[in-house]
Amino acid sequence: xxxxxxxxxxxxxxxxxxxxxxxxxxxxxxxxxxxxxxxxxxxxxxxxxxxxxxxxxxxxxxxxxxxxxxxxxxxxxxxxxxxxxxxxxxxxxxxxxxxxxxxxxxxxxxx
Amino acid sequence: xxxxxxxxxxxxxxxxxxxxxxxxxxxxxxxxxxxxxxxxxxxxxxxxxxxxxxxxxxxxxxxxxxxxxxxxxxxxxxxxxxxxxxxxxxxxxxxxxxxxxxxxxxxxxxxxxx
Numbered sequence: 001x002x003x004x005x006x007x008x009x010x011x012x013x014x015x016x017x018x019x020x021x022x023x024x025x026x027x028x029x030x031x032x033x034x035x036x037x038x039x040x041x042x043x044x045x046x047x048x049x050x051x052x053x054x055x056x057x058x059x060x061x062x063x064x065x066x067x068x069x070x071x072x073x074x075x076x077x078x079x080x081x082x083x084x085x086x087x088x089x090x091x092x093x094x095x096x097x098x099x100x101x102x103x104x105x106x107x108x109x110x111x
Numbered sequence: 112x113x114x115x116x117x118x119x120x121x122x123x124x125x126x127x128x129x130x131x132x133x134x135x136x137x138x139x140x141x142x143x144x145x146x147x148x149x150x151x152x153x154x155x156x157x158x159x160x161x162x163x164x165x166x167x168x169x170x171x172x173x174x175x176x177x178x179x180x181x182x183x184x185x186x187x188x189x190x191x192x193x194x195x196x197x198x199x200x201x202x203x204x205x206x207x208x209x210x211x212x213x214x215x216x217x218x219x220x221x222x223x224x225x
Contacts, residue, residue, distance in 0.1 A: 041219070043216035043217050044214075045216070046213045049212075089153070097161070097212075098169070101153045102153060103153040104153065
């Protein structure tokens, strides 16, 4: 059974820092890996989706990588800003359209 | 842009009541999902549907049922609400059958059962 873990559970950094959020999964037979952002009390917003055949995806200051063999994905945020403060969730996609979510990393970027 | 809407942002119900949570998407997506989100447990899949009148159990279907009479609408039903069903409920949809696509989420319904 797929299990997804995110470390750290919480992170507090000063504005301008580059940071890395980690996601690990136990079953490497995934179809994709998705990263989401969730603001307090709100729904999830999709950030990046990496297909299993891809190694990374980029969107603006965000870069996500995928290493299926080691069961890891990382989300790199460059030049962090206070507006990046949110919870970041990763999810592993299998062959039935279902996603298995990690419990998230709560990020706070202070001025 | 894809839009997924949920019928209520906040809902307060009493134990034993029948509760309906509705989700509507406007992009003709085939696949729709209901999750609940609890602190420390993350998002857990309750039910999902690949097509009209089709439904599949997720990881925690007990105490819930669903209805999909039209492609754009997916309803979650709590037959007899209990306090342990107090949670944030999130609906999502995706575009294609088969391989997983980006899931688009609604704003969530925070349900409190007293």
